[in-house]
Amino acid sequence: MLEQFVKLPIRKRVGIIAIILGFIAIFAGSPYDRSTTRVNIKELTKISLAEDHSINVDDLADWIIKGKYDYRLVDLRDTEIYNKYNIPGSENIPIRELFNSDLMRNENIILYSDDEAVSSQGWFLLKADKYKTVFILEGGMKCWKDQVVFPKLPADPTKKQLALFEKKKEVCKFFGGQPQFGGEEQIEQETPKLKAPPKVTVTTKRKKRSREGC
């Protein structure tokens, strides 16, 4: 059969190859389907052990205040908990819907949940699906509340700790929180009713998308 194939004019040969490729494609599944992926476990192990994937809460607070929004901040918790309080600028994608989301593989993504357990799971899911840049918020929502919204001044502060605390006071005011003084146990405050501001779409990537027409 191969000799017959080679004898055919070039047009017919290309046509037959095309038909074969098309036929195989029927069984290959949709390229847009996000529910399955092939994972390179060796690579993934290397990546998860090698790089530093955490974002510090203070850095994040800084970015939000400065209006730096070249990332997507994702809240992995359930929607009701999200609606009670979330970090400004975040979007709610409960972790069970993460594989279905509109997150793009080339975006900078920061995940957070109550602590680091769920966000680490989210990190792994995204990295296995070949997302390029994924970070988790160090300490999650607990750390955010502890350090940014309700910063604590220890009982006997050093000069350095005092200076740091002054700065943190300004930051926490921005987020509607309250600084805590002394080492006493404070009553669990009612979390301030901070409505997350509408999603700021000033990222350069989005501007470019609108001019990709023909």
Next chain:
Amino acid sequence: MTNIKNWFSHHHEDNAGEEALLPKFYWNPYLVGIGLGIVLLASFVIMGRGLGASGALSTVVSVVVNQVAPEHTANNEFYKGYLGDGSVSPFKDWLIFLVIGVFVGGFFSGALAGRNKMIVEKGPNISTKGRLTYAFIGGTLMGFGAKMARGCTSGQGLTGGAMLSVGGWAFMLAVFAGGYAMAYFVRRQWI
């Protein structure tokens, strides 16, 4: 195995046809198509977008109109889209550079084949003036249609076609339908 030269050139077996209509030494259209397809694929893989042409024309029009009447363009969403927000020159546009490349590539290929001539292409049964009039009218319709369809045969047709876009395929079918429907009425220009 056929002669390698025959792979590329494609002579019509036509003894009584119009001299100018014989595609002398043009490449086999299927090979041209594969070449074009690879260029399109390269654009997808490198840039994540396809080809296009009409957008470049729109940018030129928007800039010219803006120079003449800036208050007018400030109120018009269409022109504004091509002018951007003023921080970057509208000519620093991917399509503009693509079209400049098309000029260079086309010139180069024509020069290689000795086909670069300052002539007017037309059929034997029409005058030059008639042909140029038709060219202008055709161009006007093309410009209007391309903007309404948000693209032309390169952008919507090739790019949209390869990505199986619904609008792209609908557009392509409409283009062929429109062309065939009108062909009878302007046949004197070509045949």
Next chain:
Amino acid sequence: MIAPFFKFGYFNDEISLVVAFIIGIGFGFFLERGGFGSARLLAAQFYFTDMRVFKVMFTAIVTAMIGVFYLSWIGWVDISLIYYGNTYLLAQIFGGLILGIGFVIGGYCPGTSAVSIATGRIDGIVYALGGFFGIFIFGEAYPMIEGFVNGNYMGMINIPQLLNINYGMILFIVILLAIGGFTAAEWGEKVMAKKRAEK
């Protein structure tokens, strides 16, 4: 997934313009090689004497379509990052009809008119000037026809999504249609050639 390279940040905007230029050279080169700088050859499509417009376009579409599909399948290209136009159904059909009419009257489309200008065709220059004029008319009329032009918005939808049919199956059908179309085109050309020989 490492491609599309630009979207993963492998190079910046300035270099993307150089990339555009290089890709454009390839684009223009192949267009002219195929004879698309000549209005007579392009228009011959609509008289069945030379069907190269159809052959080149659909060969290119099928090549790129198969290429993207398989590169995505082996995990080199992220197909969800490849941009193509949104679908505005009626506007595109209507615009396509108008463009098709303009195509056969004028003898070019935007890309091929650039090639024809590059090879010195005066009618190509006139055609492009007409194109500018047509775009200008559209720009002026835009406020009035905005509603129609932006209507029937279906987003970045593709045929497998619309018909809810397996992507690979649509690919296969498109290939079959293309090959069928090419066979019909060859037959049509032969018939027309015989007709002209008889004259």
